[in-house]
Amino acid sequence: MEIFATKIVQIKRLTKMPDIDQLYWEHRYKNAQTGWDIGYASPALTNYINQLESKNLRILIPGCGNAYEAEFLLENQFENITLIDIARPLVEQIEQKFAHSIAQNKLKVLHTDFFEHNGEYDLILEQTFFCAIPPQKRLGYAKKMHELLTPSGKLSGLLFDMPMLGEEPPFGGNRDEYRELFAPYFQIQTLEPCTNSIKPRAGRELFFVLRKT
Numbered sequence: 280m281e282i283f284a285t286k287i288v289q290i291k292r293l294t295k296m297p298d299i300d301q302l303y304w305e306h307r308y309k310n311a312q313t314g315w316d317i318g319y320a321s322p323a324l325t326n327y328i329n330q331l332e333s334k335n336l337r338i339l340i341p342g343c344g345n346a347y348e349a350e351f352l353l354e355n356q357f358e359n360i361t362l363i364d365i366a367r368p369l370v371e372q373i374e375q376k377f378a379h380s381i382a383q384n385k386l387k388v389l390h391t392d393f394f395e396h397n398g399e400y401d402l403i404l405e406q407t408f409f410c411a412i413p414p415q416k417r418l419g420y421a422k423k424m425h426e427l428l429t430p431s432g433k434l435s436g437l438l439f440d441m442p443m444l445g446e447e448p449p450f451g452g453n454r455d456e457y458r459e460l461f462a463p464y465f466q467i468q469t470l471e472p473c474t475n476s477i478k479p480r481a482g483r484e485l486f487f488v489l490r491k492t
């Protein structure tokens with residue numbers, strides 16, 4: 280799928296839809312099939328982060344990949360960041376990358392499945408994680424996000440605004456669908472076409488801010 284990759288992931292398919300699990304993601308990293316990785320924090324997220332006032336916010340980035348947003352947060356003096364990813368080699372790599380901040384207790388890196396994670400956060404940042412999970416887990420995603428946030432905590436970031444497409448990530452969606460999914464758990468403060476998407480994603484992203492209810 281062009282938004283994510285120029286190469287098509289090569290996984291032997293025993294069933295029609297491959298299991299989108301730890302092995303799947305580790306295979307993608309091992310084979311450098313990481314077309315989602317834009318190499319820097321997306322402008323929509325850096326703009327959002329720039330208007331946050333408290334540097335003490337407990338911030339979670341699930342499905343963090345190379346966690347460019349975390350680099351940006353650290354550069355901007357945020358000091359309570361947790362990163363989660365299910366792909367072990369990636370986690371080992373970012374543990375090295377962020378060793379200094381880990382030693383300073385400003386950042387944690389956890390190798391775990393987001394759906395198994397317990398914690399409490401003021402803010403959770405979304406950047407191509409929602410589109411990476413199998414669509415049947417979307418309700419679980421909304422519920423888990425709600426559970427992980429403090430009262431009035433926020434979930435914010437980017438969602439694709441495009442058809443669902445194939446058997447592998449990225450899985451799309453649209454505004455109506457997202458509204459229906461999140462409205463029972465969150466006050467939808469913003470869910471709008473993103474005006475500062477990176478070029479390959481222009482016109483196909485929504486920027487959102489959801490407040491836990």
Ligand SMILES: C[S@@+](CC[C@H](N)C(=O)[O-])C[C@H]1O[C@@H](n2cnc3c(N)ncnc32)[C@H](O)[C@@H]1O
Binds near residue numbers: 345369392394
């Ligand atoms: C499409 S990539 C996005 C990475 C990063 N957010 C970015 O934008 O560059 C999805 C990431 O989510 C991770 N992931 C997928 N399912 C996960 C789960 N259930 N729990 C934690 N991480 C998961 C994958 O290993 C991968 O790093």
